Amino acid sequence: MRHWLMKSEPSDYSIDDLREEGRAAWTGVRNYQARNLMRDEMSVDDLVLFYHSNASPPGVVGIARIASEPYGDPTALDPASRYYDERATPGEPRWYLVDVEFVEKFPREVPLSELKTEPRLDGMVVTRRSRLSVQPVEPEEFEVVCELARRAE
DNA sequence: GCCAACGTTGGC
DNA sequence: GCCAACGTTGGC
Secondary structure (H helix, E strand, O other): OOEEEEEEOOOOOOHHHHHHHOEEEOOOOOOHHHHHHHHHHOOOOOEEEEEEOOOOOOEEEEEEEEOOOOEEOHHHHOOOOOOOOOOOOOOOOOOEEOEEEEEEEEEEEEEHHHHHHOHHHOOOHHHHOOOOOEEEEOHHHHHHHHHHHHOOO
């Protein structure tokens, strides 16, 4: 099983939104690297660090799980959507996504500033100033983040 | 709101 | 295929 980090702006879709709905289609990814990870590398039941970007503070707020095989992003076909892409067709969706389901909200957020000061996370993609909205996470890194989330400040 | 990083587009 | 121009992300 692999591990991932997926970013969402909480004003757009937060961990609380996912907790309420239980499950969500990860629509709107329009970056090829992120798309390829979802389309080619993810498997059902992989675990995901749910990250709030453009937040104050930004950081990891909980865990989700990959809940579907990849499929074409329907928002790319919808002219009314902000994610519409006229190059997408039902036969050639161009953009892919997976469903994610809620697993847990951490007792406290682990802010990016803390990820950056934890030596065991020096190699983590998110601390290396990557703008990728879907990133691979090493199993050890995943465990460290969970440990930080359960450690009282 | 600023701006650095960096991905994408399109002319050539 | 190169690369300049442009657009977006996202921390601060």
